[in-house]
Amino acid sequence: MFGKKIELKITEKGSDQLDKKIVEIQNKWKEMQSIYESGDKQKLQQKMEENKSFLPTMMFFGVMDMMMFSMMFSMMGIGMSNFVGSENMPAESMDDGGMDDGGMDDGGFDFDIGF
Numbered sequence: 770m771f772g773k774k775i776e777l778k779i780t781e782k783g784s785d786q787l788d789k790k791i792v793e794i795q796n797k798w799k800e801m802q803s804i805y806e807s808g809d810k811q812k813l814q815q816k817m818e819e820n821k822s823f824l825p826t827m828m829f830f831g832v833m834d835m836m837m838f839s840m841m842f843s844m845m846g847i848g849m850s851n852f853v854g855s856e857n858m859p860a861e862s863m864d865d866g867g868m869d870d871g872g873m874d875d876g877g878f879d880f881d882i883g884f
Contacts, residue, residue, distance in 0.1 A: 790826075791830055791832070794823050794826055794827050794830065794832050795832050797820050797823055797827070798827055798832050798833050800816065801813065801816050801817060801820065801841070802834075802837060804816055805837065805840070805841050805844065808844075810844060810845050810846075813841060813844070813845060814845050814847075817841070817845075
C-alpha cells in the first residue's frame with residue numbers, strides 16, 4: 770500500500786555520536802532545571818534562548834520533563850510558542866482555524882527509530 774519498507778541501521782560511529790549528543794542535551798536540560806529551581810527568571814530565559822535549537826531534540830528524545838518545561842514558561846510569564854516553533858508543537862494545542870477533521874481522531878502518527 771505505501772511501498773517498500775526501508776530500514777536504516779546506524780553505524781557504531783553514528784551510535785557513539787548520538788550517545789554523546791544525548792548526554793549533551795541531558796546536561797543542558799539539567800542546567801535549565803537547576804536555574805528554574807533557583808527562581809532566576811532572567812537567567813532561565815537567557816539559558817532557554819541559548820538552547821532554543823535544542824528544545825525540539827530534547828522533546829523528541831524524551832530528555833525533558835514536559836510538566837517542568839511548562840512550569841518554566843509559567844514562571845517566566847511567556848508562551849511556549851516563543852521558543853518552540855509551531856511545527857514542533859502538539860497538533861491538539863494548535864488553533865486549526867475552524868477546520869473540521871470529519872470526526873476522525875487518529876491520534877497523530879508514530880515514528881520508530883529502533884532504540
